[in-house]
Amino acid sequence: MDDLRHIPTCILKLVVLGLLLAMPLSAEQGPVNGTVVDFLTGEPLPGANVVVLGTGIGSVADSEGHFILKQVVSDEFTIRVSMVGYGxxxxxxxxxxxxNGLVIKLTESDLRGKDMVITATRTKKHKRDVPVIVNIVDDKLFADTQSETLADGIVFQPGLRVENNCQNCGFTQLRINGLEGGYSQILIDGRPIFSALNGVYGLEQIPTSMVEQIEVVRGGGSALYGGNAIAGTVNVITREAIKTGFDVTASKSFLNGGADDHKVSVSTTYVSDDLRAGVSLFGLARSRSPYDHDHDDFSEIVKLQNASFGLRSHLRPSLLSKLTFEFHSLNEDRRGGNRFEFKPHxxxxxxxxxxxxxxxxxxxxNVLATDELNEVEFYLSAxxxxxxxxxxxxxxxxxxxxSLDRTIAAGGHYxxxxxxxxxxxxxxxLKYNRLEDEIVGYQRFTDQSITTVGAYAQTDWKPVELVNLLLGARLDKHSFVDNPIVSPRANLLLRLNGESQIRLSGSTGYRAPQTFDEDLHIESVSGEALLIELAPDLGTERSWSSSGSYDHSYSNPDYYWGFTLEGFYTKVTDAFILEDNGEDTAGNFLLLKKNGGSAVVKGATLDLRASTWKTSFQAGLTLQSSRYDDPVEWADGLFSDLMLRTPGLYGYYAASWQFASFASAAVSGIYTGPMDVPHLAGYIAEDRLERSDAFWEANASFDLDLGLGGQLPELEIKVGIKNIFNGYQSDFDQGIDRDAGYIYGPRQPRTITASMKVAY
Known part of the structure; x- marks a missing residue:
């Protein structure tokens, strides 16, 4: 009985002991808190995403960089922290x-070379973890190169050139690896809404204030993005608000002491206190007078009036989901020729x-899981x-x-x-496009409706630690093509060590027999129009692209450097070619677009890059050959097996130096080697091929940042000069009989710019 009396006491002791043992465990079940800061400056990073892997628990750092993770029940776990612009x-x-009191430091991606990209795989990955080479143009490069439109900035990448093809209207096109603009797919936030009509002048209509970054994937991309991606894919990612701010910039430029160019741009962002909602707005007004280089009263650079507005907003219903809305309105009036004070006719x-x-x-x-890839996305664009x-x-x-063009695109992926x-x-x-184009005087009527339905699949497999294999294919049904089109691709990434990589790629592309941007442009030759017609039996154009590259990079907390050497090869079968087709009854010159034989573009690129916390440098050089298997008749009775207007050597460089906390300088340049340019009769007696000179276009700028202190805004003053040595074409045709398409070299002469920016 005495032993039984001690039982309640024993039970009480056991309960107390259990509670004492459980107290540390309970302490580990409380919230987690900390601060996210910049590795170098220690400044807080508002907007950083913080998630607990394997759970739905997460947070967004507030305006002071603080975060709190509630209801974390594990005593040991992993936090993943990410932010745009940081590794x-x-x-x-x-x-x-x-x-409690965790301090998590993030390093800027610019220094580490750890940029996040999405275009190559449709999933966000580190640039060095993708089996495909992805080149990036960001706002820093835009600033260093004085770029104000997409056409200005995108040339500072290997294998890319932007050229002006018309004195009268300023028609520009982007060439990737030497192939014409119609061979490239341009996306807005991954959506294929950049139509043929937009492609004629659209590169100059997109302001850099609208852009977060541009991702470029060279080589056939039809396996993910469908038709036209033979030369490559350019994805313009619009700016998203990550902090509240406002800035306005006014600039004035003088083209070779003659024409002037005025621009005012406004950008403002707002982010809610809980950082779950935000909006970014941009606006641009531009006015440029026509520029006459050879004083014949006919313009070489067009008169331009531009007014653009847009916004991108987001709402996070939860930490792991996001709803995004984007809107843009671009209005432009351009004119070239002569007698600008009169009506066009x-x-x-x-x-x-x-x-x-x-x-x-x-x-x-919506991200459905944090410890593994499990996400879904849907979109609708118009x-x-x-x-x-x-x-x-x-x-x-x-x-x-x-002309009237309407495009609707919808889709999703998992x-x-x-x-x-x-x-x-x-x-x-699914993509639907309808183009209506009518010029009664030339009896040109186009009413083209295209529907493309596609499905794709890919596997990104890592069989061993040092190997990534990316395999994919896409099936497209194009309304102008009888049979479905299959576009496969394969990409291999070999990690030799932490610093060196080898990439091997094979991919396909196609272009359907439809009207493209170059077909809508009308060129003036000898006072008459030059029109392009499509052959009735025009068939699908196909391509095969392969490449191999060696990439080496090294980084530590103080500096980063690297280089990439790549060889590329693209073969186009049933290539679209233009041949002389005589004249119509009104005396207009005609070109016929039809299928020819094969064409081969091959070459090599070298990409160099280096940066410290105060300096940056990058440069690229491309050596290539672009030829048709069979000579093409580019004018009546004249043949060439060369892809015209394509230099065999071209490149760029860009560098900047922050030599004081309030001052920086930047230099950049573009080299364009000699090339064969068609020169049609009119101003000259007969058609002939001209061999152009090589051009160096050197640029420089100086930037002064004045912090006014307190609650006052920051003031930035910038002066720059483009084409310092005025390397510009000197043999333009003159007068009414000129060949407006005989234009090559830098897109503008020496240009001096001064700007002032107020930011808050």
């Missing part, structure tokens, strides 16, 4: 680190175009472009035209880790 990091949390030569572009998209993305135009000579009142070493992506999309 992602993972932190192990446990008994040794504690759960009262000029001897005039090309006048007034564009109104309205577009937007809505997208929803764009409407209307254009009034005049392409005429000899004061012809019948050369006015109207990405999931099949295992710890294999990520799968499946997707489908």
């Amino acid at each position: 992602q990091t993972e932190v192990q949390v446990g008994h040794e680190t504690g759960r 009262e000029a001897d030569i005039a090309e006048w175009l007034e564009h109104t572009v309205i577009g937007g998209s809505v997208a929803y993305e 764009q409407r472009t209307s254009r009034d135009s005049y392409y005429g000579a000899g004061r012809d009142p019948n050369a006015y035209g109207e 990405s999931r880790s099949a295992s710890s070493t294999n990520d799968l992506t499946f997707g489908a999309d």
Whole structure:
């Protein structure tokens, strides 16, 4: 009985002992808090995403960089921290680190070379972890190179050139690896709404204030993005708000002491206190007078009026989901020729175009898990472009035209880790485009409706630690092609060590027999129009691209350097070619677009890069050959097996130096080697090929940042000069009989710019 009396006391002791043992465990079940800061400056990083891997628990750092993670029940776990412009990091949390007062440091991606990219795989990955070479143009490069539009900045990448193809209207096109603009797919936030009509002048209509970064993937990209991606894919990623701010910039430029160019741009961002919602707005107003280089009263650079507005907003229903809305309105009036004080039809030569572009998209993305790839995205995009135009000579009142283009694109994809070493992506999309183009005076009527339905799949497999294999394919049904089109690709990444990598790629592309941007442009030759017609039996153009590259990079907390050497090869079968097709009944010159034989583009690129906390440098050089298997008749009775207007050697460089906390300087340049340029009769007696000179275009700028202190805004004053040595074409045709397409070399002469920016 005495022993029984001690039982309640024993039970009470056991309960107390259990509670004491449980107290440390309970302490480990409270919230986790800390601060996210910049590795170098120690400044807080508001907007950084903080998630606990393997759970749905997460937070966004507030305006002071602080974060709190609630309801974390594990005593040991991993936190992943990421932010735009910084390298992602993972932190192990446990008994040794504690759960309170964590300080997590992020390093800027510019220095580490750890940029996040999405275009190559449709999933966000570090640039060095992708089996495909992805080149990036960001706002720093835009600033260092004095770039104000997409056409200005995108040339500072290996294998890319932007050229002006018309004195009268300023038609520009982007060449990737020497192939014409119609061979490239341009995306806005991954959506294919950049139509054929937008491609004629669109590169100059997109301001850099709208852009977060541009990702470029060279080589066939039809396996992910469908038609036209033969030369490569350019993805313009619009700016997203990550902190509240406002800035306005006013600038004035003088072209070779003659024409002036005025610009005012406004950018403002707002982010809610809980950082779950934000909006970024941009606006641009531009006015440029025409520039006449050879004083013949006919312009070489067009008169331009531009007014653009846009916004991108986001809402996070939860930490791991996001709803995004994007809208843009681009309005542009451009004109070249002569007699600008008169109406277009009262000029001897005039090309006048007034564009109104309205577009937007809505997208929803949801990360379904944090410890593995498991995410879904859906989008709907639309764009409407209307254009009034005049392409005429000899004061012809019948050369006015109207164009209307409507594009709708919708789709989605799902990405999931099949295992710890294999990520799968499946997707489908639909694109509808209708183009109506009418010029009564030339009897040109186009009414083209295209529907493309596609589905794709890919596997990103890592069989061993040092190897990544990316395999994918896409099936497209194009309304102009009878049979479905299959586009496969394969990419291999070999990590030789932590600093060196080898990439091997093989991919395909196609272009359907439809009207493209170059077909809508009307060129003036000898006072008459030059029109492009499509052959009735025009068939699909196909391509095979392969490349191999060696990449080496090294980084530590103080500096980063690296280089990439790549060889590339693209073969186009049933290539689209233009041949002389005589004249129509009105005396206009005709070119016929038809299928030819094969064409081969091959070459090599060298990409150099280095940076410290105060300096940056990058440069690229491309050596290439671009030829048709069979000579092509580029003018009546004249043949060439060369892809014309394509130099065999070209490159760029860009460098900057922050030599004081308030001052920096930048230099950049573009080299364009000699090339064969067609020169049509009119001003000259007969058609002939000209061999152009080589051009060096050197640029420099000086930037002064004045912090006014307190609650006052920051003031930035910048002066710059483009084409310092005035390397510009010197043999333009003159007068009404000129060949407006005989233009090559730098897109502008020596230009001096001064700007002032107020930011808050």
